[in-house]
Amino acid sequence: MKAARFYDKKDIRIEDIPEPKVEPGTVGIDVAWCGICGTDLHEFMEGPIFIPPCGHPHPISGESAPITMGHEFSGVVYEVGEGVDDIEVGQHVVVEPYIIADDVPTDEGNNYHLSENMNFIGLGGRGGGLSEKIAVKRRWVHPISNDIPLDQAALIEPLAVGYHAFVRSGAKEGDVALVGGGGPIGLLLSSVLKAKGLTVILTELSKARKDKAHESGVADYILDPTEVDLKEEVMKITEGRGVDVAFECSSVNKVLDSLVELTKPAGVVVIVSIWSHPASISVHSVVMKELDVRGTIGYVNNHRDTIELVEQGLVNLEPFITQRIQLDDLISEGFERLIHNNESAVKIIVNPNL
Numbered sequence: 159m160k161a162a163r164f165y166d167k168k169d170i171r172i173e174d175i176p177e178p179k180v181e182p183g184t185v186g187i188d189v190a191w192c193g194i195c196g197t198d199l200h201e202f203m204e205g206p207i208f209i210p211p212c213g214h215p216h217p218i219s220g221e222s223a224p225i226t227m228g229h230e231f232s233g234v235v236y237e238v239g240e241g242v243d244d245i246e247v248g249q250h251v252v253v254e255p256y257i258i259a260d261d262v263p264t265d266e267g268n269n270y271h272l273s274e275n276m277n278f279i280g281l282g283g284r285g286g287g288l289s290e291k292i293a294v295k296r297r298w299v300h301p302i303s304n305d306i307p308l309d310q311a312a313l314i315e316p317l318a319v320g321y322h323a324f325v326r327s328g329a330k331e332g333d334v335a336l337v338g339g340g341g342p343i344g345l346l347l348s349s350v351l352k353a354k355g356l357t358v359i360l361t362e363l364s365k366a367r368k369d370k371a372h373e374s375g376v377a378d379y380i381l382d383p384t385e386v387d388l389k390e391e392v393m394k395i396t397e398g399r400g401v402d403v404a405f406e407c408s409s410v411n412k413v414l415d416s417l418v419e420l421t422k423p424a425g426v427v428v429i430v431s432i433w434s435h436p437a438s439i440s441v442h443s444v445v446m447k448e449l450d451v452r453g454t455i456g457y458v459n460n461h462r463d464t465i466e467l468v469e470q471g472l473v474n475l476e477p478f479i480t481q482r483i484q485l486d487d488l489i490s491e492g493f494e495r496l497i498h499n500n501e502s503a504v505k506i507i508v509n510p511n512l
């Protein structure tokens with residue numbers, strides 16, 4: 159079967175590899191669509207980061223480069239392994255793409271996403287969504303309704319990132335949220351916040367992404383800090399109070415500074431973006447306003463609630479898909495466009511079976 163395999167920085171190859179074996183306790187999935195994530199771009203440009211380099215096997219998966227990429231995917235079950243009796247061939251599914259040690263409990267209330275050596279399917283090994291087929295442990299496979307189109311379902315993984323960030327924030331209906339950065343993560347997080355009854359103020363620079371926020375209706379206010387005085391606008395909207403909760407989704411220090419400045423006393427700032435370097439923050443403001451500054455990573459038992467938002471029509475994922483491509487065009491039409499021309503793209507999804 160065809161698969162996109164990461165060998166090293168700037169070296170991803172589309173290759174023919176053997177189909178996965180559907181071992182006991184696993185589910186064989188025909189991949190329908192797989193999204194390209196910012197993390198995949200980081201691996202391509204600056205990696206390996208999450209990917210275990212050649213000769214340095216990951217402690218849990220035992221694999222190292224070359225590894226198959228892709229962690230945001232949907233598909234259809236084609237085979238179930240021995241012992242799997244609660245899922246059937248033909249079922250539409252998405253995957254919570256974790257690699258977690260077998261002795262870590264993963265039921266409600268356990269922070270398995272913070273366990274030692276946690277990694278992701280499609281980065282740390284165990285196959286990936288940028289291939290025709292994958293076999294995944296039953297625990298990480300989530301059935302979805304046939305009413306969710308499979309292309310949109312590929313966005314459930316990044317939507318779950320937004321859902322977990324919302325849970326981490328403690329925000330509630332009626333609150334005002336400021337989202338800094340309207341890339342795929344900022345936009346999808348905004349759609350969760352809207353569905354949960356918050357007022358959403360989104361800041362973004364790129365025209366295509368501001369248009370997308372308008373078109374999808376995920377933000378009540380879309381502010382471009384190069385066009386308006388952010389502080390003046392946010393204070394006008396919140397009648398001088400500041401926002402209840404803010405989400406950093408840009409990896410830009412200036413954005414983090416604005417969020418800290420514009421969050422109300424005793425408010426919450428959630429940092430969603432990944433930082434490859436230390437950032438600065440006004441500790442004086444954190445102290446004087448008693449702000450809670452929190453991180454968020456991945457998701458932890460958030461897939462069921464995230465899928466329900468989509469099944470109930472409270473979140474529409476369709477507007478965020480800007481290109482659909484085949485696996486052979488992964489680098490030229492996918493990675494290169496997102497790296498050099500992200501102005502025109504939000505989420506590019508790949509069909510490895512085209």
Ligand SMILES: NC(=O)c1ccc[n+]([C@@H]2O[C@H](COP(=O)([O-])OP(=O)(O)OC[C@H]3O[C@@H](n4cnc5c(N)ncnc54)[C@H](O)[C@@H]3O)[C@@H](O)[C@H]2O)c1
Pocket residue numbers: 195196197319338339340341342343344361362363364367383407408409410412413429430431432433454455456457500
């Ligand atoms: N915590 C997690 O679990 C998790 C999971 C997935 C991704 N991430 C991270 O979330 C971040 C966002 O991901 P993404 O795919 O949306 O990235 P992205 O780079 O596509 O989006 C960032 C957006 O911020 C905007 N921006 C830049 N400067 C700005 C400014 N001064 N004011 C307003 N907007 C500005 C950019 O125009 C861009 O649209 C990344 O750092 C990514 O690695 C975190």
Ligand SMILES: [Zn+2]
Pocket residue numbers: 195196197229230316
């Ligand atoms: Zn991702």
